[in-house]
Amino acid sequence: MKKLIIDAVKENIFFMIISNNNTYSVTHENSKNNYEKLIVLLVNFLKKNNLEISDIGSIYINRGPGSFAGIRNSFSTIKAIHMIKKIDYYCFSFKDFESENDIKYENIPHLCSKFNLKKNLIKPYYIS
Numbered sequence: 001m002k003k004l005i006i007d008a009v010k011e012n013i014f015f016m017i018i019s020n021n022n023t024y025s026v027t028h029e030n031s032k033n034n035y036e037k038l039i040v041l042l043v044n045f046l047k048k049n050n051l052e053i054s055d056i057g058s059i060y061i062n063r064g065p066g067s068f069a070g071i072r073n074s075f076s077t078i079k080a081i082h083m084i085k086k087i088d089y090y091c092f093s094f095k096d097f098e099s100e101n102d103i104k105y106e107n108i109p110h111l112c113s114k115f116n117l118k119k120n121l122i123k124p125y126y127i128s
């Protein structure tokens with residue numbers, strides 16, 4: 001199954017699909033309009049790569065620190081997907097991996113496993 005990474009807490013909204021040894025990614029402006037249509041951006045990204053939400057086996061979502069609006073909207077989108085499609089999600093923070101060097105998005109699933117992050121658990125970090 002394919003893995004989806006979502007990071008909406010930084011300067012841009014970022015999506016990445018990991019499928020076997022291939023990765024596909026896209027960024028969007030971090031704006032109020034894009035937060036409000038996050039699910040539309042996600043579905044369009046999946047369609048562009050000939051995928052549907054049901055093709056995703058697990059989702060990895062950045063829980064911060066970062067933009068409150070980005071965290072809130074990405075969490076609510078993923079919780080809705082989880083409730084409807086029963087796709088497990090993992091909430092990570094780059095702070096979880098501070099002991100690692102040169103962290104790349106495509107390594108997030110491995111790092112979540114290595115650092116034993118629990119699935120379907122949300123503990124956001126907000127910038128105050």
